[in-house]
Amino acid sequence: MKNKINLTVDAVVFGYESGNISVLLVKRKYEPFKDEWAIPGGFVLENENLEDAVQRELSEETGVKINYLEQLYTFGDLDRDPRGRVVSIAYFGLVKPNTFKLQASTDAEMAEWFDIKKLPKLAFDHKKILKIAIERLKGKITYEPIGFELLGKKFPFSDLEKLYTTLLNREIDRRNFKKKINSLKVLDELDEKVSVGPGRPASLFSFNKKRYFQLKKEGIIFEI
């Protein structure tokens, strides 16, 4: 066979905590773009599935455990890597808050979360990749309840609400939003409350995965 080409995977991983949406970046240790921030990723091995490659690179570079992963887009422009032709298959990932904190130990490669509104300069064409990933996140959250993938096992309703207002960058009427979510029946109300700061204590909810997969199978559209 002929025409072998360098192939990498890159993973745009989003996390959410206390009203901020963050993306996971790593500081490059080697040229090109040494000491600049980049989306985690690396070369695909000859005998390795694409998703395995993503998981391996993420685990090596950041130690973060991915909760949701899907393919984003394949970038193949000729000049995207100064070393030569490199085609990159980008993935889109979400993590829950418990796996959100980075182990201080993994400083072999420095990994850090960045608020998506305060991004540093990025290596390669990673700015473009990130832009497409953010669009996908915003788009997807309005028609599939993937918002839950970013929340913990138990959460107050206001967390979900704040996630949507942050991501969609607009106010949401809580009463109508709740009606919509309730109609989907993907939330189970737990027999437990939390109270943070002033105000009425909030009931905790959990995400009903069974129901979620049922909806997905039926192709239910979910429009916020």
Next chain:
Amino acid sequence: MKNKINLTVDAVVFGYESGNISVLLVKRKYEPFKDEWAIPGGFVLENENLEDAVQRELSEETGVKINYLEQLYTFGDLDRDPRGRVVSIAYFGLVKPNTFKLQASTDAEMAEWFDIKKLPKLAFDHKKILKIAIERLKGKITYEPIGFELLGKKFPFSDLEKLYTTLLNREIDRRNFKKKINSLKVLDELDEKVSVGPGRPASLFSFNKKRYFQLKKEGIIFEI
């Protein structure tokens, strides 16, 4: 650099004529899967953009001119090619009826249109690729007016209607459908009529591209 991998592009190209949706396939001349039908495609050259590779392969193998092209998905399973590891970036294309007929001359590789309801056995994992492409086509047509990409410059309204009923595999109420399309204002009614067979002659319409791009920019959702 290291870990070079064989990279191909494949293009699932749809056409539409007289109520049938067809896909373009080529008969393989060489092993593996010699004499079996496959989605057109081939190896990406070292110094060639991905889209250029698609267009080149399509032109070499089928002579068809693509009207609309977008990336579909990248397939990278280890065993998808018996010759070894081959990662394939699949594309999704639509052609208009005027470029629909295949030149009889290009029989170097035999290319043929197949009704998507009467598909032959396919080489490699192309059945899987085609399945995903058909889902994409069906999904996409309900929220973006790409249906027009499959029609000629001028067409009677019933052609558009039949395209949707065929693709969605269900009846559509013409009056409500027309209301929806009219509200988008993407159709210009021409001062011209056609009459085929019995029945009232039909006005011809053309597709207002300017308006279409405007809608797209505004992120207008179009739900049939």
Next chain:
DNA sequence: ATTTATTTGCGTATATGATACACAAATATA
């Protein structure tokens, strides 16, 4: 202990958009 600020939590009324449905107009064919 009382008041104030803050957050959660619900219900109803209105507007907007989707669906259901029937008949007239214009032609080719018999």
Next chain:
DNA sequence: TATATTTGTGTATCATATACGCAAATAAAT
């Protein structure tokens, strides 16, 4: 001239989305 066939429109009803106000439960301040 009658019949079959296709195009072409309007209105009434139903479902869903949006707009909107106030009570309940707490922490913090006085």
